[in-house]
Amino acid sequence: MPDLPLLGPDADPAAVADELLTAGHGDGLPVVPPTADRLAALVDGVAAPDAVLGQVPPLFGELTVRAVAWYAVLAGCRPAELPVVVAAVRAALEPRFNLLGIATTTGSPAVAVLVHGPVAASLGLTPAGGLGPGSRANACVGRAVSLALAGIGGARAGLTDMATIGWPGKYTCCTASLPGPFPPPADGDAVTVVGASGVLEVLPASGYRTPAEVLAPAAAALAGVALAAGDPGAFRDGEQFLLLPPEPAGFLHGHGWGPEEVSGFLFAEGNAVLAAGAAQLAGGSSAYGAGDLRVAASAGDVRVVVTGGPGVKMALLPSWMGGTRSVTAAVHPL
Structure with a gap:
């Protein structure tokens, strides 16, 4: 130094x-x-x-x-x-x-x-x-x-x-x-x-009537950054952070969704979108991203942090795909 x-x-x-x-x-x-x-x-x-x-x-x-x-x-x-x-x-x-x-x-x-x-x-x-x-x-x-x-x-x-x-x-x-x-x-x-390898703005789906409508775009974003990594399995051992403003956090809580429900939904839905996206990029074959595809190491590794001000726009803070x-x-x- x-x-x-x-x-x-x-x-x-x-x-x-x-x-x-x-x-x-x-x-x-x-x-x-x-x-x-x-x-x-x-x-x-x-x-x-x-x-x-x-x-x-x-x-x-x-x-x-x-x-x-x-x-x-x-x-x-x-x-x-x-x-x-x-x-x-x-x-x-x-x-x-x-x-x-x-x-x-x-x-x-x-x-x-x-x-x-x-x-x-x-x-x-x-x-x-x-x-x-x-x-x-x-x-x-x-x-x-x-x-x-x-x-x-x-x-x-x-x-x-x-x-x-x-x-x-x-x-x-x-x-x-x-x-x-x-x-x-x-x-x-x-x-x-x-x-963190960047930040991605995420909005609830049109309607904003159910927790799934709020979180489905965030799940798609989790899958999107994995697909953008070139190897869609790059996040199988990693974490992703969803920055959740107070308004949607209160909405989810009011519908009985706590941290486990939110992370579990994001993990399951994100994995499904990731598998479908990898198959599409592979032209229907298993050549692209074959094997264990996950948006994070586990549901608990999709971490939700409440932060922000007025409004419903969330942000995804994906961790570095190189391993951290x-x-x-x-x-x-x-």
């Missing part, structure tokens, strides 16, 4: 962005100049800011809270947001997340961050339109995670990060989940990191 320089308070932000990018830091967007005062403010009160917490692929730089804080300064984070950023970065180091593959593939995965519990609201993280612009906290926390993982790990576009096309989620991808009838994957303050599993970790004081 390159040295992490500290600059003077009068540093020109435009020049800083160019200089740091040349040195292997940053994502091409303007950054907040990393000054000694700004870094000190973020690590103030941290018990062991220089303790090594792990090695970050692909070049296995040493992860410390101070290093994460330096990138959090670049991203514009406030001190209270640092524990969330550190928790997400540490979660991404779990072997099942496969950060080495995500950081170096020619594919397009980004590290998406889902924040759960009271900490989300306390930091101003918004679920409404959370994956889009308009929230400083969402943008800065997600960007800090991306910058820290890439910078500490040495993932540089065209050198170690070999993404053929990429997608904007690699700049920042962070939102907050909501409490309700579909509980988050952990109690209390926590983060979930997802190796989400990781949920508690957010602890530093």
Whole structure:
């Protein structure tokens, strides 16, 4: 990992962005100049800011809270947001997340961050339109995670990060989940990191009278991303995330559908659509995608997260087809 320089308070932000990018830091967007005062403010009160917490692929730089804080300064984070950023970065180091593959593939995965519990609201993280612009906290926390993982790990576009096309989620991808009838994957303050290869808007079917009409298009979307993988069996060991706004979540709950019913329907219906689609692409033969075709490893691996604002438009967050599993970790004081 390159040295992490500290600059003077009068540093020109435009020049800083160019200089740091040349040195292997940053994502091409303007950054907040990393000054000694700004870094000190973020690590103030941290018990062991220089303790090594792990090695970050692909070049296995040493992860410390101070290093994460330096990138959090670049991203514009406030001190209270640092524990969330550190928790997400540490979660991404779990072997099942496969950060080495995500950081170096020619594919397009980004590290998406889902924040759960009271900490989300306390930091101003918004679920409404959370994956889009308009929230400083969402943008800065997600960007800090991306910058820290890439910078500490040495993932540089065209050198170690070999993404053929990429997608904007690699700049920042962070939102907050909501409490309700579909509980988050952990109690209390926590983060979930997802190796997400994109985001797909999904609308309920015309009519919106039954749970099946709400969810059938989402099941088709699960199958669609598997068919788009070239090998429709690519998701047989993976996960998919459906981001469900409060309105359809309440509708489903009102019809007696909880997490198990929703995931079970999406899994079964998605598998049926996938099998039919694979057969059609094969011209009726078994040559295309023969064998075990599933939209996820199990019904429980079709994960439903309640987030968003007014309206019924859902979003599918498919995991990277190269092989990754989400990781949920508690957010602890530093």
